[in-house]
Amino acid sequence: MSETAQQVAAAKAVPPGDGPSGLAGAGIAANTVPGRTTGGSSTRKGIIAIIVLLALFAVPFVANTYVVFVVSLTLVYAVSTLGFNLLVGWSGQIGLAHAALFAVGAYGSAIGVEYGIPFLLTIPLAGIVAAVLALVIGFPAIRLRGFFLAIATLALGMAIVELLTMARPLTGGGGGMSVNVWSLPGITTAASTYFVVLAVAAIMFFLMRRALLGRFGRTLQAVRDLGQLTGSLGVSALRYRLVAFALSGFIAAVAGTLYGQLQTFIFPAMFQMNLLVPMLVMVFVGGAGSMWGPVVGAAFAIVLIEFFQDLGDQQAIAYGLVLMLAISVLPGGLTSLARRVGDSRFMARLRRREVAE
Amino acid sequence: MLQTIVSGLESGSWFALLGLAIVVVMKAADVPNFAMAEMGLVATYVGISLAAAGVPFWIAVLATLITGAVIGVLIDIALMRRLSSYGHFPLLLMTIGLTLALNAVVGLIWGHDPRSFPAPWTGAAVQIGGGVAIGVSQIVSIIVGLIGAVAITAFFRTQVGAQMRAVAENRSTARLIGVSAGRLSAIAWAVGGFIAAVTVMLQAQSALVSTLSPASLIIYGFVAATMGGFTSLLGTFVGGLALGVIQQFVGAYISSAVQFSVALLVVFLVLILRPEGFTKGMVLRDV
Numbered sequence: 001m002s003e004t005a006q007q008v009a010a011a012k013a014v015p016p017g018d019g020p021s022g023l024a025g026a027g028i029a030a031n032t033v034p035g036r037t038t039g040g041s042s043t044r045k046g047i048i049a050i051i052v053l054l055a056l057f058a059v060p061f062v063a064n065t066y067v068v069f070v071v072s073l074t075l076v077y078a079v080s081t082l083g084f085n086l087l088v089g090w091s092g093q094i095g096l097a098h099a100a101l102f103a104v105g106a107y108g109s110a111i112g113v114e115y116g117i118p119f120l121l122t123i124p125l126a127g128i129v130a131a132v133l134a135l136v137i138g139f140p141a142i143r144l145r146g147f148f149l150a151i152a153t154l155a156l157g158m159a160i161v162e163l164l165t166m167a168r169p170l171t172g173g174g175g176g177m178s179v180n181v182w183s184l185p186g187i188t189t190a191a192s193t194y195f196v197v198l199a200v201a202a203i204m205f206f207l208m209r210r211a212l213l214g215r216f217g218r219t220l221q222a223v224r225d226l227g228q229l230t231g232s233l234g235v236s237a238l239r240y241r242l243v244a245f246a247l248s249g250f251i252a253a254v255a256g257t258l259y260g261q262l263q264t265f266i267f268p269a270m271f272q273m274n275l276l277v278p279m280l281v282m283v284f285v286g287g288a289g290s291m292w293g294p295v296v297g298a299a300f301a302i303v304l305i306e307f308f309q310d311l312g313d314q315q316a317i318a319y320g321l322v323l324m325l326a327i328s329v330l331p332g333g334l335t336s337l338a339r340r341v342g343d344s345r346f347m348a349r350l351r352r353r354e355v356a357e
Numbered sequence: 358m359l360q361t362i363v364s365g366l367e368s369g370s371w372f373a374l375l376g377l378a379i380v381v382v383m384k385a386a387d388v389p390n391f392a393m394a395e396m397g398l399v400a401t402y403v404g405i406s407l408a409a410a411g412v413p414f415w416i417a418v419l420a421t422l423i424t425g426a427v428i429g430v431l432i433d434i435a436l437m438r439r440l441s442s443y444g445h446f447p448l449l450l451m452t453i454g455l456t457l458a459l460n461a462v463v464g465l466i467w468g469h470d471p472r473s474f475p476a477p478w479t480g481a482a483v484q485i486g487g488g489v490a491i492g493v494s495q496i497v498s499i500i501v502g503l504i505g506a507v508a509i510t511a512f513f514r515t516q517v518g519a520q521m522r523a524v525a526e527n528r529s530t531a532r533l534i535g536v537s538a539g540r541l542s543a544i545a546w547a548v549g550g551f552i553a554a555v556t557v558m559l560q561a562q563s564a565l566v567s568t569l570s571p572a573s574l575i576i577y578g579f580v581a582a583t584m585g586g587f588t589s590l591l592g593t594f595v596g597g598l599a600l601g602v603i604q605q606f607v608g609a610y611i612s613s614a615v616q617f618s619v620a621l622l623v624v625f626l627v628l629i630l631r632p633e634g635f636t637k638g639m640v641l642r643d644v
Contacts, residue, residue, distance in 0.1 A: 094446065140628055146445055147389045148628065152581055155624040166603045213394025273572075277453055284450050317465060324436065327451045331443040 020035035036270045054242060056198055060191035062169065065316045070196045074302045075201040076258045081282040082208055083251025089289030092224030094150040097137045097157030098279055101249045103271035104130045105256020106172055107164055110179045110266065119182035121172035123200065127250040133160070134249025158272070179260045197258050204251060212291060215354025220244060221289075278305070281323060287336050292326075330332045359489050362607045367495040367563065368577075370502025371556050375574060376593040377509050378552035382429075382585050384525040385545030388437055393578060394571030396432070396461035396550050397557030401566060402467050405474050405475020409529075414477060420427025421474075421554050424482060431545050434640035437546075438539060456575075465569045471565035479562055494563035501559055505552060506594040512548070513590065521545060525588075540584040572578025573617070577604075580624050596627075 029300050044148025056075075060068050084098045100211035108126030113119050140152040165174045211217060223230050223240045230237050277300045285300045308318045330337055375393060382390045390396075406416060432455065440447045473479070478493040479484030485491060512518045523531040524538050532538055560566055560574070577600060584596025600620060607619045 049471070088446065094449065140625075144628060147383075147449070148583075148587070150449065150624065151579055152628040155621040155628075159618060159625070162621070196498045228410045277457070280450055281455065284446065288446055314461070314465070316457050317461035320461060322458070323454030324451060324458060327440065327447050327454065328436065331440055331447045 077298035078295045080255035083248040087248035090220045096154040099159035099276040101130045101252035102256040104254030106260035109257035124247045130253030131246040131250040134245045138245030199226035360547035365602030365605035367498045372577040372581045373594045373597025374556040375578030378549040379582040385521045386542040392455040394575040397553030401557040412633040413479035425550040425554025426547040429546035471567040474561035476562040549594035
């Protein structure tokens with residue numbers, strides 16, 4: 001208890017914009033969202049967003065199927081990490097059921113399509129199912145904090161994957177099931193899936209940006225850093241914690257539905273620790289609590305996975321070592337590097353000169 | 358029936374010991390060490406290699422234990438300590454990365470075939486009434502488990518142990534009154550690695566271990582630690598034993614396929630009903 005109070009005190013004592021070490025008191029190396037880092041007018045940012053979207057839209061016309069697949073996968077992981085980051089970074093709860101909720105999305109959509117529900121409709125439906133499940137999983141959050149919550153949610157996530165294995169008539173058991181791939185009329189399947197993924201990812205990022213940079217995101221951060229104290233401000237910490245769980249579950253499942261479409265065949269073993277670990281890495285590398293970190297994290301993980309694919313036996317050791325190295329060198333994640341450079345004296349001097357001119 | 362209970366107590370001793378190792382590190386260094394079983398595996402494989410090279414059994418055992426402790430200290434100094442100011446998340450990830458790396462290194466050096474650490478008593482059995490035979494290795498596991506639990510409890514009553522509890526309670530205040538938190542976390546990691554080595558070695562003298570076995574062992578260790586609320590040594594020990602017995606009964610009378618699910622269910626129930634561990638409140642005097 002007193003530890004928490006101290007952490008809060010430490011978090012308060014640190015002037016804003018100090019490096020990650022100062023913010024460590026908050027439990028997680030957090031980012032300051034508003035202010036300096038969001039330089040530039042909103043129209044300029046809008047133009048950049050449109051250019052990026054157009055560039056991504058053009059990918060299937062210029063690249064081969066493999067590249068399209070890799071970019072699709074990156075986008076799917078980026079969406080999933082968006083949800084995971086919301087939970088771990090923004091609300092400060094280490095919930096480890098994300099891979100299982102991702103699986104719920106993949107299975108939910110595949111089963112829904114088999115029962116005649118249109119694929120596009122299964123995306124929000126699977127999301128809602130997962131959100132309800134995530135609420136149940138997050139329920140221990142009422143009483144548990146930190147590692148206890150991590151272990152409780154890990155256990156529940158594993159239980160979900162076990163259930164998927166046991167529900168043989170519905171899911172095909174441990175052997176897995178094939179997914180009916182939905183395609184836009186008149187386009188080849190790979191490109192079609194890519195466009196669906198791109199559209200969903202764009203929508204999710206737009207909505208999350210709206211939510212996180214506004215009142216909701218700030219309240220979440222306040223709940224993360226102050227805990228029950230926010231009650232005195234009229235904010236129910238508990239409600240925000242549970243909403244974070246539900247939202248992250250929803251996003252995980254949405255990403256999961258797309259993942260199923262990409263993989264075309266799913267089995268429970270895909271969604272165990274071997275998926276959870278990369279997911280954690282993506283959150284970490286992207287920087288817990290940042291806005292665009294998920295994209296960076298997902299790209300990093302995908303590049304790593306593709307890069308180490310040919311290593312065979314040494315693959316696992318390379319993963320472990322790279323992960324350990326990354327954490328040792330950059331405990332605040334890869335995006336903290338940019339911020340550290342931005343905060344350095346050299347950059348400060350450059351900025352001042354600009355102003356002077 | 359009796360056979361099932363003894364087998365349950367045997368595997369329960371392993372879970373309890375690993376749970377105790379996790380709790381010790383958690384208490385002093387505030388790290389949930391997912392790599393604990395892998396640390397034990399590395400140490401045990403060193404011992405197995407020595408024994409295979411003709412080194413006498415007890416010297417191989419000693420080497421195993423020392424290796425476990427040294428690995429623990431090295432991990433603490435080289436990797437963990439400097440991360441402690443960055444909060445929980447990097448620490449958690451670091452132990453996961455370590456788990457992957459250690460497991461892969463073991464696979465690279467020793468291969469993925471299951472191995473055992475044959476003790477002089479491996480294979481011997483004691484006949485008791487009703488045609489029931491109990492393996493000596495089972496008895497060894499249970500007795501060593503008991504000794505381990507008593508020893509760790511006694512350790513926390515010594516001066517170093519008391520300092521460790523002080524650090525766990527409140528790190529900055531403990532430092533103010535002259536407790537060296539760094540030295541203590543190294544000691545805790547050494548003790549943790551030592552116990553992990555004992556655990557996997559016990560497993561290897563009775564059954565086979567491979568690069569696949571730590572994955573389930575660590576989960577059960579965490580279940581045991583959860584039952585003790587990550588602080589109570591007694592709760593962890595009894596919880597581990599109970600878990601082992603429950604598991605064996607589920608395996609014997611329901612199905613071995615659901616053993617794992619039952620363990621998960623136990624975690625969930627404990628965390629929901631008694632998040633501070635099920636022995637909390639039983640120690641009313643200890644204020």
